[in-house]
Amino acid sequence: MATVNPALDELGTTEPLALVEPRLFRRALVSLWHDPVALISILAVVALAVVAILAPYFSPYNPNHIFLNGLSADGAPVHPDATFLLGTDPNGRDVLSRLIYGDRVSLLVGVVATGLASIIGVIVGAIAGYVGGIVESILMRLTDVVLSFPILLFCIALITVTGPSTRNVVLVIAFGYWTYLARIVRSLVLSLKEREFVTAARTLGVGHLKVLRRHILPHLVPTIIVYSTLGVATSILIEASLSYLGIGVPVPEASWGQMISQGQQYFQIAPWLLIAPGIALIITVLAFNLAGDWLTDLLDPVTTEIGR
Amino acid sequence: MSSEPTVTAPGTPATPPGHVTAVKQAGAGSDLPTPIVDVRDLEVHFRSRRALRAVQTVKAVDGVSFTIAAGETLGLAGESGSGKSTIARTLVRINRPTAGSVTVAGQDTTRMQRDELRRYRRRMQMVYQDPYDSLDPRMTVLEAIGEGLSVRGVARASHRRETERLLDRVKLPASLVSRYPHQLSGGQRQRVSIARALAVSPEVIICDEAVAALDVSIRAQVLNVLKDIQDDLKLSYLFISHDLSTLRFIANRVAIMYAGRLVEYGTSGQVFGDPRHPYTKALIAAVPTIGGRVGGPRIGLSGEPPDPAKLPPGCAFHPRCPLVQDICRSDCPVLRPKQGGQAAACHMAPDAPAGEVPV
Numbered sequence: 191m192a193t194v195n196p197a198l199d200e201l202g203t204t205e206p207l208a209l210v211e212p213r214l215f216r217r218a219l220v221s222l223w224h225d226p227v228a229l230i231s232i233l234a235v236v237a238l239a240v241v242a243i244l245a246p247y248f249s250p251y252n253p254n255h256i257f258l259n260g261l262s263a264d265g266a267p268v269h270p271d272a273t274f275l276l277g278t279d280p281n282g283r284d285v286l287s288r289l290i291y292g293d294r295v296s297l298l299v300g301v302v303a304t305g306l307a308s309i310i311g312v313i314v315g316a317i318a319g320y321v322g323g324i325v326e327s328i329l330m331r332l333t334d335v336v337l338s339f340p341i342l343l344f345c346i347a348l349i350t351v352t353g354p355s356t357r358n359v360v361l362v363i364a365f366g367y368w369t370y371l372a373r374i375v376r377s378l379v380l381s382l383k384e385r386e387f388v389t390a391a392r393t394l395g396v397g398h399l400k401v402l403r404r405h406i407l408p409h410l411v412p413t414i415i416v417y418s419t420l421g422v423a424t425s426i427l428i429e430a431s432l433s434y435l436g437i438g439v440p441v442p443e444a445s446w447g448q449m450i451s452q453g454q455q456y457f458q459i460a461p462w463l464l465i466a467p468g469i470a471l472i473i474t475v476l477a478f479n480l481a482g483d484w485l486t487d488l489l490d491p492v493t494t495e496i497g498r
Numbered sequence: 499m500s501s502e503p504t505v506t507a508p509g510t511p512a513t514p515p516g517h518v519t520a521v522k523q524a525g526a527g528s529d530l531p532t533p534i535v536d537v538r539d540l541e542v543h544f545r546s547r548r549a550l551r552a553v554q555t556v557k558a559v560d561g562v563s564f565t566i567a568a569g570e571t572l573g574l575a576g577e578s579g580s581g582k583s584t585i586a587r588t589l590v591r592i593n594r595p596t597a598g599s600v601t602v603a604g605q606d607t608t609r610m611q612r613d614e615l616r617r618y619r620r621r622m623q624m625v626y627q628d629p630y631d632s633l634d635p636r637m638t639v640l641e642a643i644g645e646g647l648s649v650r651g652v653a654r655a656s657h658r659r660e661t662e663r664l665l666d667r668v669k670l671p672a673s674l675v676s677r678y679p680h681q682l683s684g685g686q687r688q689r690v691s692i693a694r695a696l697a698v699s700p701e702v703i704i705c706d707e708a709v710a711a712l713d714v715s716i717r718a719q720v721l722n723v724l725k726d727i728q729d730d731l732k733l734s735y736l737f738i739s740h741d742l743s744t745l746r747f748i749a750n751r752v753a754i755m756y757a758g759r760l761v762e763y764g765t766s767g768q769v770f771g772d773p774r775h776p777y778t779k780a781l782i783a784a785v786p787t788i789g790g791r792v793g794g795p796r797i798g799l800s801g802e803p804p805d806p807a808k809l810p811p812g813c814a815f816h817p818r819c820p821l822v823q824d825i826c827r828s829d830c831p832v833l834r835p836k837q838g839g840q841a842a843a844c845h846m847a848p849d850a851p852a853g854e855v856p857v
Contacts, residue, residue, distance in 0.1 A: 386632040390691070393590045394698055395619040395649040404645070408636045 218488055231480035238474055242294040250275070253287040253444045260284070267460040277462045279452065288444035289466055295445045296474060297422075299360055299429040304421035306364035308371055308414055315375025316410070320383055320402060330376065337369040345428055346437065354437045362432075363425045371417050375410055382406050412489030416482055423478035430471055446471050533565035534701055534734050535589070535622075540598035542584050546807075556806045558584040560758040561598070566702065569728065571735040573749030573766070575742060575781065577803050580755040582738045586706045589736065590624050591615060603701065620649060623695035627707035629687035633679040639665070639690050640675040646697025664693040667730075668723050685716035689723060696727070704736045709744060721748055742785050746770050754778045757804050757814035760833055764840020774842035776821050813845070821846045 222229045241248050251257075260282025262268055270277040276285040318329040336344065348362040382388060383406065391401050432438030433447030441448065446467040453463030542559040559581040566572045574582050587593045589600060591607065600607045607618055626632035633642055643664055644657040652660055662672035668689040679687055688708060695703055705724070709717040725748065727733060739745050745752055745766070752769040754762040754777065762775040773779045780799045801818045804810055810817055816826040825845050833843040835850040 386626045386628055387634040389592055390624070390626060390632050390694070391634075391645060393592065393619050393622075393624050394646050394694070395616045396645060397616070404637075405634050 214488075221484070221488060225484065227480060228484035231477045231484065234473060234477035235481050238293055238297060238477065241290060242297040245290050245294045249287040249290040251284040251287045253291040254283065254442050255287075256282045257284070258282070267456060267463065269460075270462055276466050277460065279449070279463055280456055280460075285449075285462065285466055288449060289446075289470055291444040292446045292449060292467065293470065293474070295356065295439055295443065296426045296429060296471075299356065299363065299439070300422040300426040300478075303360045303363035303425040303429075304367065304418050306360070307367035307421060307425075308418050310364065310368035311371025312375050312407075312410065312414060314368065315372040316379050316402060316406065318372070319376040319379025320398070320406065326376070329372075333369045333372050336366070337373070339366075341366040341424075342428060342431055345432060346435070349432060349437050354432075354440050356439050356443070359429055359432055359438050363428050366428070367421055367425065370421070371414070374413060374417060378410055378413060379406055382409055412485075416486045416489060419478055419482035419485055423475045423482070426471070426478070427475055532567075534568045534603055535564075535566040535736070536599075536601040537565070537585075537589070538563045538599045538601070540585065540588065540600065541596045542581070542588050542593055543596040554807050557758050557809070558806060559588065562755075562758075562760050563598075564753055564760065564763065566734045566736060568701070568734055569732040570751065571728065571737055571749045573745035573752040574736060574738045574755060575740060575745055575752065576755030577740065579803055579806060581758040581806075582740075582755055583706055585755075586624060586704045586736065586738055589702075589704060590619065590622055620698040621700055622702045622704065623698060623700040624704045624706060625688070625691050625695055625708040627710055629684045629691065629711055630679075632691050633687055633694075635679050638676050638678055639682075642679075642690065643694050643697050646694050650698045660697070661693075664696055665690075667696060667727060668693045669719075683716075685712055685720060688712060688720055692720075692723065692727070696731075700733070702734045702736065704738070706738045707740070708737075710739065710741065717744070724748065742770070742781060754781065757809055758806060759814065759843065760841075761815065761844070762840060762842045763833060764838075764842075768838055768840040772838045774836045774838060774840060774847040775844045776819050776846070777815050778842075813843075 222232065257274075257278065260268060260274070260278040261280075267280050267282075268274055268278040274284050274286070276289065279285055279288065314329050314333065318326040318333075339347075344366045345362045348365060349358060352358040352362065388401060388405050391405050396404075429438055429445070430447030430450070433445040434451040436448070436451065438447055439445040449467040450464060450471070453460070453465075453467065457464050540559055540562045541557070544556045544558055546554045546556065562581075562585060564572060574585065576582050584593060588595050591610070595608050598608070602618070602621055605618070607615075610618055637645075640658060640661050643661045644654075647657050647660050648654070658675065661675055665672055665674060670686060670689050670693070674682065674686070674690075679690075682690065688711075691708075692703075708724075709720050712720060721744065724735065728735060735748070737745065737748055749766050751765050752763070753760050754769065754775065756777050762769055762773065762778045769778060770782060773782055777799075784799075799818050804814055804817070810827075812828045813819070813826045813831050816822045819826065821844075823845065829845070831843045831845045833841045836842045836844075836847045837850050839850070
């Protein structure tokens, strides 16, 4: 047979090579360029993170400082002006500064709580799916029990036992949210462990833990990333709800939920008290949700793993 | 290799009826290799338990015995659902046998646990059917083969060199070490699978429909690679295929399965040249040929393979058999030596004369 392509001949075969998958990072940039909504949401997430980390540099004042000129002569909050860009609250504190520090609390609670929830969820789901049998039954019934409560109600019940503090809010949300990931991870592991490459590793003589770590966990990463991103949005909402009810982040620390709660009492004379944290909350939750949607498309294994 | 009988391992209890290791050609010498794999009366049953329903037992494999000698290829053929893959999965102990024994190099593997089992797994490797599923899409060729090398205890520093050597064995260029599976073609992937199996230096390789998913031209390349490796390393193969022409090419001996049992078992020449069981005849006649039939007149098989949960009484093949008689509906035929030298499980095939094949 005449050699048509020396590269093929060198391989000792006439089979054509499969096309090389473009690198993930490049694919991400390309898809962002074509998807302005995703681009904006990613930029918003990045901006929120930067503001949260560098809060002292962005914030014009100390968020807990009570200004003598922060209240008008009749004791009402000051309207937005050049000194207080978003006005003051009924205690005479700067709303913009509190909003910026509130961002810090929201992201901290959202990210840490979701991180903890993901760790618990992945461990429980992976063990249940991989081991099967009675272990799976026990773990999944436990998951069902937690899942049967509405998550907000579950968190409220827990926090009334533990008492409100930022740490407890994080723990309580993590305890309510892990179930979602546990279920998803279990079902993924159930199908992964039947794949031939897992069987092949087992028959090579590779141990169970190594199989889990090398052949199963890497395949869960895209799903974990997507659900964690969406989980941050949910966690932030729960934190805001708890703080709104007065059982979240304790005063005087700034938190959006608490600001909304206080603002609604003054809505008629000082609407910015409600509008500013409300908009901040909407933007944050929306940005994380849209970013999660975009990641779902980007990391979808069907499009990522060619030939599968 | 053509008329190679096997010997019964010394010290084994009385051979049960229908046991095929007893098929011995007259005048066979004592220089025959002891079988490396000795499967006896293997049964693999699955039970389905559903609430408020009777327990159903599916006899996926029901009393199968065979041996594989060192350096030999045993072909295993049969329809989908006949239990071929269950045998393979039981040999590598993904499934547990319900009864019977699997002896590999003198060791009974059926009772093995944990560490002992893990050490055993090295000796028997498997190459899978689907080249798109048997390699982890997130691992390079080096990592995939390196996993096997680690099991064998090869130092990490020499993984690359060893991997390149193994790739050379399966006739792939060393430049593929850092490729991911999706960057390889089906034939290349299948050869990487073979290299991965070789990484733990096994004695037996089970090829479960290993070439079924490949193009015909690629199939021949892979089969030749397998033959070359066997010649070099004296490996034994259990080659499972529904494609009889592949088996004719690669197998020394052939076993035909139907509904969880062996129905014919003999050398490649015996089974393909002069099949005794009507099912084997039908399978051979069904092999498509170009320009005239090689397999003789076509024997059309009507009906479906039986539901393994509800096997018909007597011979499982009788509802589809062109030669069916009353005895077939009531008595299950045992596998016994027939005229021509091979063993078959059929009431209608004449038994071998007692003098020709001592049982």
